[in-house]
Amino acid sequence: MRQRLPVGGGIPLIFLLWGLVGLPAVGGWQEIVHAASRLVDLTYSFDETTLVWPRNPPFHRDGSQRGGTADEAWYTTGQVALSEHAGTHMDAPIHFAQGQVGIDGIPVEQLMGPAVVIDVRASVSKERDYRLSLTDLHRWEAQYGVIPNGAVVLMFTGWGAHWQHREQYFGSTTPDVPTTLHFPGFSEEAARFLVTERHIAGIGIDTPSIDYGPSQDFVVHRIVNGAGLYGLENVARLDELPSYGATLIALPMKITGGSGAPVRILGILPE
Ligand SMILES: [Zn+2]
Numbered sequence: 001m002r003q004r005l006p007v008g009g010g011i012p013l014i015f016l017l018w019g020l021v022g023l024p025a026v027g028g029w030q031e032i033v034h035a036a037s038r039l040v041d042l043t044y045s046f047d048e049t050t051l052v053w054p055r056n057p058p059f060h061r062d063g064s065q066r067g068g069t070a071d072e073a074w075y076t077t078g079q080v081a082l083s084e085h086a087g088t089h090m091d092a093p094i095h096f097a098q099g100q101v102g103i104d105g106i107p108v109e110q111l112m113g114p115a116v117v118i119d120v121r122a123s124v125s126k127e128r129d130y131r132l133s134l135t136d137l138h139r140w141e142a143q144y145g146v147i148p149n150g151a152v153v154l155m156f157t158g159w160g161a162h163w164q165h166r167e168q169y170f171g172s173t174t175p176d177v178p179t180t181l182h183f184p185g186f187s188e189e190a191a192r193f194l195v196t197e198r199h200i201a202g203i204g205i206d207t208p209s210i211d212y213g214p215s216q217d218f219v220v221h222r223i224v225n226g227a228g229l230y231g232l233e234n235v236a237r238l239d240e241l242p243s244y245g246a247t248l249i250a251l252p253m254k255i256t257g258g259s260g261a262p263v264r265i266l267g268i269l270p271e
Helices: 014-020 029-034 121-126 133-146 165-170 188-197 221-228
Strands: 040-041 060-066 074-082 090-092 114-117 152-156 202-205 231-234 247-252 260-268
Touching: 040 221, 090 247, 114 133, 133 188, 188 221, 202 247, 221 231
Parallel strands: 114 152, 152 202, 202 231
Antiparallel strands: 040 260, 060 074, 090 231, 090 260, 114 247, 247 260
16 A cells, blocks of 8 residues: 655655745845845853953853763863843843843844944044933934834944953943943933834943943933833944944843843844
């Protein structure tokens, strides 16, 4: 008796699935993934040199390995310990707003969106405690149009140049003392405008905090998190994104109830 063929009848299952779901048109995800030159990794590597907020424990990894010889197979593993706010990370809404969601509760569709990059390097070069103003937002919109719905608004200060130097990055010879810090951040007015007048997914910055260094009330955190939105901090390589046209994908580790998490951020450049 003739055996019934399994599903696909010898046609590789993958082709069958392609036929069922249909492939994305040219310009879809395949092109994006294959055109590696269009992807920008906006994430710093995590290791013992990773910068963390004052008084937070440093990133730590214990690794072990064995084998690699002719008679023993290679094997390596490790354990890590880190603050939820170490290196390139996402602040969850609950971080500064009681009752808001933790990092695992952010809807996945909020983790990607148009990247709006606001270049304030010229202002920062004159004032290290510069705060992104309403004027900066209006200037960007005059050039590129209204900030689109679902946007991730990124403040580009150029601070990434200091990443290797803890004292410069925190703007203090005593970077472990939180009252002595100096670096740029968002202004209260700009944060309030973004969460009330625009429909954004979150904000981000290439400094240690979305609030500027001298802040002691963390008002920008309170406004952004209070609106159910996230903040991205220590974002890397913002100089590789255009002011407008890129798409951002920011995927944090899904820690139940986490106040934040390490995040892998990708920028997809426009055609
Ligand atoms: Zn944080």
